[in-house]
Amino acid sequence: MRELNIGVAPSQIAVQLRSTLDTLRYRWEHTDDWSPRQLGIAAHAETVRIHPFTDGNGRATRLLADLVFVAAQSSETLEQYDWDLDKVRYITLLREYDGHRDVRDLAAFIAVQPFGE
Structure with missing residues (x-):
């Protein structure tokens, strides 16, 4: 593995992720302070961190967020994130997180839509 200027040290990736x-x-x-929407975004933001x-961190972390979000929902009508968003604001919010x-x-910034659309 090679050192990048973002993320954790390669030797710590597996430990940090787990x-x-x-x-x-x-x-x-x-606890009950997070909604399913917030849980998925927390999983996304932490994995991005x-x-x-x-290569492929964006795609993989967005997929993880969608999987966690769908798995955490209990209603009959499932939602997924809408990843078509203002990238500058998104990156700013990730850094703030x-x-x-x-x-x-x-989580409030990243819109949701019915699953499968």
Whole structure:
């Protein structure tokens, strides 16, 4: 692996990814302060922060967000994220999330649509 200027050190990727996803799962199972929409975006933002791949991080982290979001929903009408968004604002909100780990603004920014559209 090669060092990148973003993400965690290559030697720490597996540990950080496992720890982060375990923490998100624990929080989801033991608290009620996140909606399914926020959980999926938290999984996305945390994986973006870790940056586990040398290529394809955006596609992989968006897919993870959609999978987590759909899995966490309990209604009959499922939703998915609408990733057609203002990239400048999106990156700004990701950076802000990195600083405070509060997913609310980022989750509110990323629109949702009915699943399959």
